[in-house]
Amino acid sequence: MGGLVTSRLRVHHVSRYSYDQPVSVSFNEARLTPLATPWQTPLESMLHIDEATWQHHYVDYWGTYVRAFEARRPHSELVVDATSVVEIDATLLPEPRLATSWNELRDGDVTDRFAEFLVQSRTTEPDGELAELAQDSAATRTPHETALELCTRVHDAMTYLPGSTGVHTAASEAWTARSGVCQDYVHLVVGALRQVGVPARYVSGYLHPKNSGATIGEPAVGESHAWVEWWLGEWVAHDPTNDVPVGERHVIVGRGRDYSDVPPIKGIVGGSAGATLDVSVEVTRLA
Secondary structure (H helix, E strand, C coil): CCCCCEEEEEEEEEEEEEEEEEECCEEEEECCCCCCCCCEEEEEEEEECCCCCEEEEEECCCCCEEEEEEECCCEEEEEEEEEEEEEEEHHHCCCCCCCCCHHHHCCHHHHHHCHHHCCCCCCCCCCHHHHHHHHHHHHHCCHHHHHHHHHHHHHHHCEECCCCCCCCCCHHHHHHHCEECHHHHHHHHHHHHHHCCCCEEEEEEEECCCCCCCCCCCCEEECEEEEEEEECCCEEEEECCCCEECCCCEEEEEEECCHHHCCCEEEEECCCCCEEEEEEEEEEECC
8 A cells, every 4th residue: 555554634625516597595415524433533624615504414324424504595606615634544444354254144143234235226236247257256265355356356347437427327337338437346346245245335435546655745636435345244445446455545434335325415406507516626645
């Protein structure tokens, strides 16, 4: 992961919605606040929305911190400006229990406990080819080896192509096209793992784009990112888009069954205005 195993990162995420006619009211939820975990310590988190007339925060069912807000005044633009600072110690990330067997994963206590992360959704359901690939891998490998193998197979088969898919694209569609973005890579791996009985979940967050040589204090152009966690006695994180373990460059925001549980921003507006969205993300290594 580039030598260092600890880091302090600042994330500045700006989402700008421009409407083709004034919107009378909008209600939104923002999932932009980094989680507190044994290896990630949030130091500050600020959300600025000029148009907001009311805000509320809560932790959702999946453990993600949510800021809900309304804008009740007519507005032609909505700007959501979030800044967070976190410290990450990658030495504290969970290690998989390599000896975890298929029989352990198929135990009733495990399948009941993680049922929500074993059931496929429309966006994770693998097509026949990927399902067969997963079954073949599981037939000759341990669960840990299978998970890593599937990440590598998806990484090698896919071409990262921004704009080729959308937030509602199914894994089977991305696999057929052999192209997509990080959320597609994650949906593919999550679906393949669930196919063979490994509990798997979708993780949203950010990634500092430079694996090494990042200049302290110099902002780097980043973007929202996603990776996968699978359960082998502990939840183990891996980034299939880059086929690397999650480490000191990854900032975790939320977890869920698939992208629909953890979108950065979602909401509804009053009226029939069309909207364009411009998103910018800067990630800065502070230490």
